[in-house]
Amino acid sequence: MSFPNATPSAPIARQAQGSDPYAWLQNRDSDEVLDYLKAENDYQAQQLADQTALRETLFQEIKGRILETDLSLPSPWGPYLYYTRTTEGDEYARHYRCPRPADDSNSIDESQEELLLDPNVLAAGGFFSLGAFSISPDHQRLAYSLDTSGDEVYQLYVKELSSGAVSSLPFEDCDGSMTWANDSNTLFFGELDETHRPHKLYRHRLGDACADLVFNEPDGRFFLHCFRSSSERQLILVLNSKTTSEAWVLDAEHPEQAFVCLAPRSEGHEYFPDHGLLDGVWTWFIRSNQSGINFALYHSPQQASGVPTRDVWQTLVPHDDAVMLEDMSLNARGISLSLREGGLPIIEVRPQGLPAYRVQLPDAAYSLFVQDTLEFESDRIRLRYQSLNRPPQVRQLDLATGDQVVLKETPVLGTFDADAYVSQRLWATAADGTQVPISLVVRRDLVGKATPLYLYGYGAYGESLDPWFSHARLSLLDRGVAFAIAHVRGGGELGEAWYRNGKQEHKHNTFSDFIACAEHLIANGLTSANQLVISGGSAGGLLIGAVLNQRPDLFKAAIAEVPFVDVLNTMLDPDLPLTVTEYDEWGNPQQPEVYERIKSYAPYENVSAQAYPAMLVIAGYNDSRVQYWEAAKWVAKLRTSKTDDNLLLLKTELGAGHGGMSGRYQGLRDVALEYGFIFKVLKLNE
Template identity: 45%
Template sequence: MVSEPPVPSRRPTSRELFGKLLADDYAWMRDRDDPEVRAHLEAERAHAEAVLDMRTGDLRARLYRELRGRIKEDERSVPTKDGPWLYYSRTEQGDEYPRHCRRPHARDEASEQVYLNENLLAEAHDYFDLAALAISPSHRLCAYIVDLDGDEIYTLRIKNLATEELLEDTLVGCGRALGWGNDDVLFYTRLDPAHRPWQVWRHQIGSDQANDVCVHEERDPKFFVSVYRTRSDAFVAMSIDSQVTSEMWLIPTATPTAPAQLVAARREGVEYGLAHRGDQLFVLSNDGARNFAIELRALPGHEGETRVLVQHRDDVLLEDMDVFAGHLVIWERHDGLQRVRVVPLDPMPARAGDDSALAPGEHLIEFPDPAYSVWGDSNPEFETTTLRFGYTSLTTPASIYDYDLRTRDRTLRKREEVVGGHDPAHYRSARIWTQASDGARVPISLVWRAQSQSQPQSTDASRSPRPTVLEGYGAYGLTMDPSFSSARLSLLDRGVIWAMAHVRGGGELGRSWYDTGKLAAKHNSFDDFVACAEHLIHERWTTPAQLVATGGSAGGLLVGAVANARPELFTAIVADVPFVDVLNTMLDPSLPLSLVERDEWGDPTSAEGFAWIHAYAPYENVRAQAYPAMFVLAGWNDPRVGYWESAKWVARLRDRKTDDHQILLWTNMDAGHAGPSGRFEYLHELALEYAFLIDHLGLPNAADPRVA
């Protein structure tokens, strides 16, 4: 029997702003207390599953087994030395969540202590997220923050690791940031009614939360607060940030009840972060340096000159830094790819990283693949000459290295195991470029399974088009760096090319890449994605009948806007918790992030900001035309992108589209923005997406076992 999509009732509302009539038949879906809302979402979910099962049989169940079968169930992280202990996590057969362990680094593994078992904490809960965990300076206490609903409202608990008893201290309404002052004092954040972390509080261990002291309250609704302990252990740092402006304060850990000291007062458009070493602060700032520079400053309340240590460069974005006792490690980006620069600090260099390629004593850590991702792993100790970093590429599983900052020796400590085996030589990856309509060069990362040993990485006109998934994001200056996915093998081994469009609005090509993809220039994100799709078609990587677009959250906004503008380029679209009702959300200051994010999207209460958003908002621009088939996912408890955005969008698409392509809505009723929390549970949702992709790309149900 053919499943028919549920038809929601229409309850027309309208308002006029800046000469535009905003009519909405489905605004009622935002009312969580209306029983018709949940009933409709559950009917949509049942319809989506029925359609997929009818079209693909038991494919999603087989995909789940396939995806799970590649995951090593008894897994262990690389132990990290922190003081007298080695800390690590591990999982056992059937575990959804990690067990956090430690042992004295001078002893053997028989002395292991499982100090926090997430599986026990998650029992009787459909959702569980350990958002933060911090060990006290003496290693006697463990503070951790959990979310049991997916709504990102957290509870903080403290455990005595010597007695393994849970303290009575229970702090509710928390954000996800915390930092130890000393073993008796803990700093944490609290949320306002719009889910904004707006206060930093000081908690005395053993006391009631009612006795806590508010250290900072941020009344400007565009700013949010965070707190952490510096690697030097000398300070607790409070970071107060909007989308474009920063302010930082320091509290000495030796006197955690002392007043916070201001580093530099906020100035609109100036962002900065810091690290501490000796009597100086290393400050990463964009003040007069669009791609950021690094300065040396005296501590607050101390005299000393400020000097530039690492100069601004137009072609290099300084993304982050790690300061150790003898070395500065700079995480930077050049030509869209990450680099790691090592600067010795003994003696302190007179200059570093100016317009020359490398200053004396510096070196770059090199990486082999054409498209890859690298990140700092656990590096808690200040007095060390070893940097631990992670590396992955589109063909290489996540790998953990220890790197000697003096000798430059690199030691592989662990590589993610793909159960059943994975040979990177069977796959190819590439970084190619296309040109947007305004002349901007846009990078695309690709990975595919080779069809023969001799198949080159480069391309030629004789290639046969293949089914392709084009992924995009392009917002907040965040980068979408290429990484390995064992789950993605289920598509690659069926003949899919996976492509990543690094569009403007992200940070791949420096700060200007972000600035030219936001506010009035947001249309560049969509133009870039279209250019990437057209390039893949023109260069015979794929065809419109074989091309799917996918994006999540702000990436869902991207593919939603492109679906309105150029639907003929794609056979299907997957939108995961998509931010598609942009205009209505940004007009409502009571919703989480709406005021905070006006520096990203614009202020729709002004004529200018309204015009920017109204021009592309996916929900407002649905029109009478043919659309690709769509699979749309939402989260009932999502505080970032309300479930109603997806539900309203799907209803309006069905009302107005002129084709018979299926549009499916699937809402996770037990999770939020990030989806299911367990390491296996999320695979059920991914199997749904992959079944939809395999169906609409006309792929075989079984993976191709050919060896290149």
């Protein structure tokens, strides 16, 4: 038995009776399911076996650009500099500290450094993800959490730095967060419910055998998160859904007391507080959307009688219809606002007692954010800056003067010249006339010419895909393949309205925007349908699946990583991890009109008897966000439906989760596999 028009050796997925013939693939850990996934892995390996040498060439090529033994930029805190060091041959960076130099420089003293944590030992060759890495305020202890399977459930540990003794805390189903109170003896941590939602906050005093329940959030739409304020004087507990939030606060000096609500939740009101200084007075700063969807910044002095109620908040930065206030960073001597205007990130600094200014940068399209505010009393902050053709830089910014110094630029070994590549910002016109930005990078000698092109997209949750640099991507660019990002609606690149116009009843805009970007690149002679490869992961995989159903003729190949393609069935099952919390993003299909809306674009439901491009689909067996069976069911249905002989490959990482395999070298091999697939489909000569 074989599939119509499929390679005879392609795995055959059994079709069961019922409305969903491949629902049996959801029987996790059954022999039948595991045998099928392994058969798909074997088939993928067989089909790409002729690329073994090419993949090794790509791996060595990419690895050869990376400085394998390197030191991170040290961060000063109290009496120490904290930093990490990567070593050639090791998958993970080690964590260190050394005494802080008297001249307050960033120079480390290797003779006095302490090894705080070695993930290479802890990983023991298996999957490894470090959750919390939190030094106690007195610098005597390290709290850290580990996920060793990829399911994002963490075990908690505390290490005594003076002796090296490590204690495993006796708690289960932890979300990985660990927040210190100022006594350096009390930890707050979160617990996951059966749907993988952080729903409870516990307080644990070191040495005790148990923990006290501090907060329980029963509403399945809300996630719980605890952190320290910028001032280090307050603990903040934020409960937020996709559309509403509520914050509770606690004096970090008195962890035994109860959290107090800053402003009771009100449907549609999102607010996020922090604590710092304004004109020498301890003040609450609140970023809120109460006066408009792009958020404004409010302030209220700390009150001895309790937290400032919402009616006394005073406007510090008013709402602006054209500028999104995405975040704020507080230092004793200034406020740094993270803004978004015209599709680009902007940092606006408001030094205490001095005029405000915007940080000036060299490129037209870029990624920029506040990486480190350093200590609260610091008069400097660190910015992380990069573009499609410029490696990441850590820039030190003097808050008062605006002066910038590049402290560190990620090295690119071998022959590399940023000016050999051109980064551009293009605009496509969507079906409804909306202008959609595209970020493009191409080798300078190929500017304006039709080249193979790799188009990436996401478009969900208000996330912004700002242009980023990639060592690996140079292997595409140097072979004449251009790279582009479609900044479609559903993302946050052009503010909150851009996000809202690509979700719920407007989700179709995400797909039509992506198609418009592809058509724009083709119409302007930058590529052709026979040279265009598209890619996306998670919710971006939904995007890829949807546009493949709608316009398969527009693309030569597609890569979908941990794709959210079985969206209708997933959203119909409230017992699955995260489903209820996703109602605000996609809608609740228990409602008939929402059911029909999701069904109209869901990739799995809309697979049809037509020719599809070549496809490589990647899944993670332990993925708690997008279950492995979404990709498996989608591929199984495609095999029975599609009318072409193009490659259709499924690779399931049986020991990994949402982020794929852990470890930097394994990550490079995964990239080499994807690039090799692209070169095979495009028939690019080596």
